[in-house]
Amino acid sequence: MIKILLHLWLLLILSPGIAQVIPPAAKSQSNYFHVLVASSTKDRQKMIAEAQALPGKMGAGAIRWAGLPIMPIPMNNEIIDEQLPAPRFRVLVLYENGGHHIEYSKRAMIWLNKLAADSNFRIDYMTNTDSMNEASLSDYRLIIQLDYAPYAWKPAAVTAFQNYIEQAKGGWIGFHHASLLGEFDGYPMWQWFSNFMGGIRWKNYIASFARATVHVEDRLSPIMKGVPDSFVVQKEEWYTYDKSPRPKVHVIASVDEASYRPDTTIKMGDHPVIWSNEKMKARNVYIFMGHSPVLFEDSVYKRIFRNAIFWAAEKPKPELACCP
Numbered sequence: 001m002i003k004i005l006l007h008l009w010l011l012l013i014l015s016p017g018i019a020q021v022i023p024p025a026a027k028s029q030s031n032y033f034h035v036l037v038a039s040s041t042k043d044r045q046k047m048i049a050e051a052q053a054l055p056g057k058m059g060a061g062a063i064r065w066a067g068l069p070i071m072p073i074p075m076n077n078e079i080i081d082e083q084l085p086a087p088r089f090r091v092l093v094l095y096e097n098g099g100h101h102i103e104y105s106k107r108a109m110i111w112l113n114k115l116a117a118d119s120n121f122r123i124d125y126m127t128n129t130d131s132m133n134e135a136s137l138s139d140y141r142l143i144i145q146l147d148y149a150p151y152a153w154k155p156a157a158v159t160a161f162q163n164y165i166e167q168a169k170g171g172w173i174g175f176h177h178a179s180l181l182g183e184f185d186g187y188p189m190w191q192w193f194s195n196f197m198g199g200i201r202w203k204n205y206i207a208s209f210a211r212a213t214v215h216v217e218d219r220l221s222p223i224m225k226g227v228p229d230s231f232v233v234q235k236e237e238w239y240t241y242d243k244s245p246r247p248k249v250h251v252i253a254s255v256d257e258a259s260y261r262p263d264t265t266i267k268m269g270d271h272p273v274i275w276s277n278e279k280m281k282a283r284n285v286y287i288f289m290g291h292s293p294v295l296f297e298d299s300v301y302k303r304i305f306r307n308a309i310f311w312a313a314e315k316p317k318p319e320l321a322c323c324p
Contacts, residue, residue, distance in 0.1 A: 087122040089141035089313050094148035097127040100291070101147040101177060107293035108146055115306065121313070129157035137161070141170045142313040147177040147290055151187040162192055168281035171312030176290030179239060196277055197286060198245025205237045206266050209292075212238065213259040214273060218252045222311040223274065223285055223304060230256075231300045235292045240268040249275040252285070274304070283312045 093112065095105040109125065116123050124140075126132070133156045137143070143164065153161070164170060174197075181194045182202045194200060215230045238255060245251075253274040257267045273288040285308050295301045 085120060088120050090122045090124065090139055091116070091142045091144060091309070091313065092137070092140040093123055093125050093144045093146050094129070095125060095127060095146040096148055096177070103293045104176075104291055104295070105147055107296045108290075111296050111302065111305075112144075115309070119310075129153045129161075132157035132160055134160045134163065137164050137169065141315070142309065143170060143172050144309075145172065145174040145178040147175055149177050149180045149184070150190050150193040151180075151184055153190070158190070158192075165196065165280050165282045165284065168283075171283040171314070173284070173308045173312050174286045176239075176288060179241070179286060179288065181241075195248075196280065196284075198247075198249040198275065198277065200241040200243060200245050202239060203242050203268070204240045204266050206260075206264050207237060208262070208264075209235050209237055210260040210262060210264060211235065212261070213256045214253050214289075215256055216253045218250070221252045221276075223252055223276075223307050225307050226303050227300055227307075231298075233289055233295075233301075234298070235294055236289055237291050238266070238271075238273075239288065240266060240271070244268065244270040244272060245275060246270055246272055248277070248279075250278045251275045255288075283314070285312060 091112075093109075095109070096102065097105075112123055132154070137160050143161075165172060179197050179200065180202050181197060181200060182189050189201065211232060211234050213230055213232050216224050216227060218224060219229070233255075238260070249272070251272040251274075254270070254272045257269070257271055260267075274285065276283075276285045287304065287308065289295060289301065
């Protein structure tokens with residue numbers, strides 16, 4: 001055990017990142033743990049202390065750099081005193097590995113990894129849809145479209161995703177760039193996805209950013225559990241669309257455009273920012289806010305994100321048969 005801790009200690013001293021313990025894969029038959037190394041050094045000492053507190057519950061493991069195994073750590077079976085539980089569910093996170101939203105995605109991944117470790121679910125990350133198909137999506141109870149635009153998807157991915165939503169094979173949470181609907185980079189608009197989002201088309205955005213107040217409209221929504229009636233978003237580039245999605249979706253929260261600071265003429269009137277398309281069988285919710293990493297300094301935002309994950313990942317209860 002001392003050798004193992006020294007092994008961890010040396011790796012952590014030499015590596016420029018922090019680490020988190022990640023639950024084992026559901027399909028693995030062996031005990032193991034992962035240490036996920038991230039890009040920041042702020043929590044290194046805390047992480048080392050947490051790693052040192054782990055003896056007695058670990059099996060054969062691997063150090064993971066950015067989610068990829070780079071160094072196996074054999075562990076003495078004599079110190080294993082219990083089998084780690086299988087993850088409650090698996091999540092696929094789509095994110096853009098570059099561009100304007102990369103800092104948000106990096107911060108989101110740190111937060112998501114900690115939540116997964118604390119709540120015993122597994123996350124896989126994907127930066128393009130080239131390998132997405134019906135078979136690959138069958139492994140996941142939830143897809144999080146983390147600032148990933150709805151264009152340039154491969155045909156097999158388009159079909160698999162549409163079936164996933166229409167047939168309730170799992171849940172879906174979309175953020176920010178997931179509503180960038182129109183013709184971009186030479187690609188046509190994905191009409192099905194536009195309908196999924198309420199029949200909207202992207203129109204404009206506040207490039208200079210604005211602070212604004214968001215009002216909760218559906219207090220009974222599980223997404224809003226523990227969330228105040230209104231809350232302030234400190235920095236966002238508030239998209240506008242050619243029309244409000246309200247007639248075709250269930251609106252959960254909307255932004256008060258009169259609260260924009262600084263003020264702007266880029267407004268659309270009725271402006272939903274969190275909604276769900278209840279016409280689809282899958283549990284789904286779109287949350288517009290998702291540009292700046294400062295969102296993860298906001299406890300309300302993190303509460304909404306957390307609520308959305310556990311609601312969308314939950315299997316809907318089967319409808320009871322009625323009377324003969």
